[in-house]
Amino acid sequence: xxxxxxxxxxxxxxxxxxxxxxxxxxxxxxxxxxxxxxxxxxxxxxxxxxxxxxxxxxxxxxxxxxxxxxxxxxxxxxxxxxxxxxxxxxxxxxxxxxxxxxxxxxxxxx
Amino acid sequence: xxxxxxxxxxxxxxxxxxxxxxxxxxxxxxxxxxxxxxxxxxxxxxxxxxxxxxxxxxxxxxxxxxxxxxxxxxxxxxxxxxxxxxxxxxxxxxxxxxxxxxxxxxxxxxxxxx
Numbered sequence: 001x002x003x004x005x006x007x008x009x010x011x012x013x014x015x016x017x018x019x020x021x022x023x024x025x026x027x028x029x030x031x032x033x034x035x036x037x038x039x040x041x042x043x044x045x046x047x048x049x050x051x052x053x054x055x056x057x058x059x060x061x062x063x064x065x066x067x068x069x070x071x072x073x074x075x076x077x078x079x080x081x082x083x084x085x086x087x088x089x090x091x092x093x094x095x096x097x098x099x100x101x102x103x104x105x106x107x108x109x110x
Numbered sequence: 111x112x113x114x115x116x117x118x119x120x121x122x123x124x125x126x127x128x129x130x131x132x133x134x135x136x137x138x139x140x141x142x143x144x145x146x147x148x149x150x151x152x153x154x155x156x157x158x159x160x161x162x163x164x165x166x167x168x169x170x171x172x173x174x175x176x177x178x179x180x181x182x183x184x185x186x187x188x189x190x191x192x193x194x195x196x197x198x199x200x201x202x203x204x205x206x207x208x209x210x211x212x213x214x215x216x217x218x219x220x221x222x223x224x
Binding site: 008032034041042043044045046049087089091097098100101102103 | 198214216
């Protein structure tokens with residue numbers, strides 16, 4: 001089993017739709033969680049951190065479910081500019097490497 | 111803001127050439143990483159370093175070496191480039207052990223080996 005798994009998609013959604021991605025992780029001793037956004041042929045950029053209490057940034061909401069070992073990203077009112085690949089990232093306790101998922105591709109359609 | 115820079119955005123080399131990819135970060139981060147990213151395979155860790163002159167193999171170190179002579183600079187070396195090393199190479203830095211912060215990436219170098 002991979003350490004971090006994501007559905008590769010693509011998720012094709014119309015503008016204005018709500019879409020959610022999940023990311024499962026296998027190491028129960030994981031400490032920190034993040035979502036990155038990667039545009040085509042560009043580097044991954046940090047989108048948001050994921051806290052135990054969940055966090056929201058505008059149209060984006062990230063949540064952590066430690067019991068089931070997954071994190072989620074919810075995008076409301078999708079915009080064309082949200083089209084990108086979304087990568088989840090996990091850091092285990094006391095560890096210095098980040099483990100990335102392979103990414104979920106989102107395509108928002110007019 | 112963390113700034114990670116890479117020496118080239120695009121590079122074309124011939125098989126057998128020695129290739130140097132340079133990465134510099136300006137946030138005094140302890141840890142630095144080199145990844146390659148290929149379609150369908152995601153980010154794969156080549157090497158990382160958690161201190162000057164220290165290095166650790168990642169998941170796919172074969173055919174690569176690294177150098178970290180200064181804290182801010184981490185170089186990836188392809189001793190004898192091969193066509194299967196055509197890829198996007200991404201450098202990243204991280205503040206260090208005990209930090210709950212994440213990694214920050216440079217803009218990437220798209221390497222083509224002919």
